[in-house]
Amino acid sequence: MTSFSELTTMRVGGSPAGYEVFHTTRELVAGAQRIWAETDAWMALGGGSNLIVADSGIDATVLHIQTRGVTVKKATGKKVQIHAEAGEGWDDLVAHTIAQGVRGLETLSGIPGSVGASVIQNIGAYGAEVSDTLVSIDFLEYPSAQRRTIPADELELGLRTSAVKTETLRGIVLGVTFALEPATDGQSIPLLYEQLYRALGVAEGERAGLADVREAVLALRASKGMVLDPRDPDSVSAGSFFLNPIVSEKVARGLPADAPRWWVEPEPEDVVLPLAEKDNLPSTVSAGDMPVKLSAAWLIEYSGIPKGFSLPGSKAAVSSKHSLAITNRGGATAAEVAELARYIVTTVGNACGIYLVPEPTLVGLEV
Template identity: 50%
Template sequence: MTDTIRLSELTTLGVGGPAAAFVECTSEAELIEAVLDAWNTDQPWLLLGGGSNLLIGDEPLDATVIRAANRGIERLDAPSGRVRLRVQAGEDWDALVASTVEHGWAGVEALSGIPGSCGAAPVQNIGAYGQEIVSSLVAVDLLDEESQTVERVPAAELGLGYRTSVLKRHGGGEPERSGVVVAIIIDLDDVGVDGLAAPIAYQQLAFALGVEVGEQVRLAQVRTTVLALRASKGMVLDPDDPDTASAGSFFTNPIVSEHVARSLPGDAPWWPVDPAADDDTEYVFPLGEVVNPPRPAPVERLAKLSAAWLIERAGVRRGFALPGSHAAVSTKHTLALTNRGGATATEIAELARFVQARVHAEFGVLLQPEPVVVGVTI
């Protein structure tokens, strides 16, 4: 355990007050020990990875901050043509993606440039440019709070959805399952260093590559193009660019009923979302009886809106800042709220609430923050 540290030094937004105590865990064993100690002594605690998806308040945090800095990548047995990796939670996500591309392993190349640690990746099912970690994730090794043991939890049991899982804290609330990811297990396609990436699934990326959606190009070409696209939006960390002092996309794209989506202006972009799976209840009736089985309840059709479009059409432009504030909307992308130098968490939260209010007043849609929020209210 080290002396108190200001959390602004450990978050990409550059905000956050001092922590009561700070523990950096450089091995899996240290991480497990630190978390178990926090659980068994009932002390408040906060797990920190890369600090890229976190907004922490300015006041002193009465908690022990446990930083997952455990490193290591192990290759496991896998089916023919596949590569299975066990990656410790503290590994840098983008460094992992770079390594997979260099080795000719396909499956996460479109997730290049996303800041943060590997342990945090499944917590909110990171995704970009048509890929999500759910497509490659096999399981996580989870230090479960209830059993206080490390359990291998299959990806199918994590409730992975659009920027969510059963492990994520929503709006400061408790997760559905309490535990700490100590390692992730992913499967990738072994296509070779000159091999092709997964089929391009996102129009903007396809356009930048000069191909059609569904076509394939080399792995390295996808990574290079994605990094360029992210950099153009201020989404690749750069100490010389204040637009990158952010938590990435601050708001998720809203999921609403298709009826709400169709009520928006005609140029509002939206995409159908797969409805919930059909009711698979089995009905058993006596032989010889004529029975009309109950009709399944109608499934509401859902749609995903563009948060960026809603923000811009609500009158919040790139570079917008409240008077006297050091927080501002990115000059490159309206989804990012940035620290222009010396901003406080309070200023970031005030700007977030302003954006929410403008969008809600204009369209009746309440934007939800994507980062985990601690010690401040949005």
């Protein structure tokens, strides 16, 4: 029986009770209906790049989605609607859109996995996320096996989350539709991520050539071990292991001044008040409760866990290129990955009072 150590990019985990591969959407719908009629224990699988399963495996049937197909649904002067089946490779779709001269997905180059799963955690990188261009998903609802189109605004898309990830909505993403913009000038979307616009030698908010943006993103990602590469042991991971925590401004102020932080909502404007009214500052200013996003990678290093760190005798280690990724250095177990993750959560919690939350889907594992 196929094991999750072969099905996931972290290369750990035991076997599922059942395993079926689907190459067409029609077969997938029929297969899901048949499996759901027999059992409640099932699980969808794409590229296995955001999934860590226990060494004992799972008592469930895996539906491995390898459906293919990209269709241009609608091209109305300003936007092009592109639909891709769930099993298409995410990066293949990104490369295809760039080759077709449409912009919107280029900063998401190099993210592993399938198109269907891109919605599950609203993948994001270098200043963009799937929710920026998502129109709708073609969804097979569990347990009714009803097929329906769900618009993006009903998916509760947030920072690496969606209604499908939280299981408010259960079922299988069969396909995804994006609205992209024809890039008649060959230029990208405005670049908002500092590392990226600096690498391209443009100012914040400026654009660059679509292909140049892809190349720069791939190079930045490779320097952090964030592109799957058989020659790079740091890419044997599930990507970022922890979410960047969102805390109140008050908590963020307790950290050293050099701790990176970003306003989640637009930065509050300066409030100009006559001195006589100085006691009437608006509550948002005095309460310090504006949400602020922190860098989990920075918190990990600040807490004393360096890149490359591993626990004695363990084959799981923090990536030597990026402190946010846990890697399998060869022959690690899921238990070793979870043990290192727990160590990081506890150490950062003790040092900073902030408890990191894992980003990948964990099955049968506690962190």
